[in-house]
Amino acid sequence: MEVFKLSTANLVVYLHPSKAGNVPQAIRYELGKLLFKFNEVFDGVVLSYNGNVVGTNAKILPTTHPNETVEKQITNAKIRPSIHPYFGVRLKAKLLLFSPKPDMLIEGKVMKLGEELIHVVVLGFCSATIIEEDIRKDFRYKIKHGEEVYASTSERRHVIKVGSMVRFLVKSMDEDMLHISGSLLPPNTGSIKWLDKDEDLESERRVKKRKGESHKGMQVQGMGLLDKELLQNNDGSSKKSKRR
Structure with a gap:
């Protein structure tokens, strides 16, 4: 398990028409609200994001009901807020999450x-x-x-x-x-x-051990070659002595 993970998410950010003049800035502001907070949907703390706009659509929140009479609408208008249009901007975002779990x-x-x-x-x-x-x-x-x-x-x-x-x-x-x-x-x-120092020392010991083993192997091989040459020389000298 990794304490950091990347997550790809399809998001919808709702913006007021007053923000339509600078949509990227408004999106950054809304996404910024997610930073350094634990998000249950993504199961982690959002550390950073990178979002690309996929599409936009506009909607209007209704404040009246079709079956209401005009008088009722006028009465309810005093209680209800005014009409709030907004833009829904669809994003495909990559999120970097900090998600520590037990035993990590x-x-x-x-x-x-x-x-x-x-x-x-x-x-x-x-x-x-x-x-x-x-x-x-x-x-x-x-x-x-x-x-x-x-x-x-x-x-x-x-x-x-x-x-x-x-x-x-x-x-x-x-x-x-x-x-x-x-x-x-x-x-x-x-x-x-x-x-880290302990790990470096351990790896250094292993490298030295391998070098020592390889050097010892080369010495053994060298000794083997020397023994063969000595044997050959000894055989030659003994043959010569027999002939004499």
């Missing part, structure tokens, strides 16, 4: 931390909280040089502090508040700086 890994920036929790901001608009029980025991809360940090007891350089970019697991999400409950219990979570 996402990344964010640490804004605040304390002895009992870590506050993280994801993409600058979505907040996340990791409470003490969701922080693995490997991390210990410390005050180092006057700064609050979570330091790993097994990896001395693995430190989480304010400003650190962290990778954490999604437990749940409050779609109305755009708030995520996260976890640092899995071993592949923590400071991105450390995790």
Whole structure:
């Protein structure tokens, strides 16, 4: 599952005739209302859009009923709003959605931390909280040089502090508040700086191991060739000694 996804949608945007002079601007304004809000239809938070107009049609909202008498219409006219014509603009839009689900890994920036929790901001608009029980025991809360940090007891350089970019697991999400409950219990979570460095070191070890194995193989092959030459030389010299 991907935390980001693209969705193609067929939309209809309704515009007032006063906006007919600049339809593209009016469409952008209406679509802008979707941004950074969770949309149940698309099952995610809309981050961006790219829409192309397919067609337009005009409609008028009726304010009277065909069976009403003139007097009734006049009476109801005082209560009802005036006639509101509008344009329905059909769009084919591509939407970029942010759709975090449980057990997904996402990344964010640490804004605040304390002895009992870590506050993280994801993409600058979505907040996340990791409470003490969701922080693995490997991390210990410390005050180092006057700064609050979570330091790993097994990896001395693995430190989480304010400003650190962290990778954490999604437990749940409050779609109305755009708030995520996260976890640092899995071993592949923590400071991105450390995790990426650890992955680089591991890949470097693998490359060195492969190079060592290939070099050893070349040495063995070379030794085999040398042994053959030595055997041939030995055979030749022994034959010569027999003839003599």
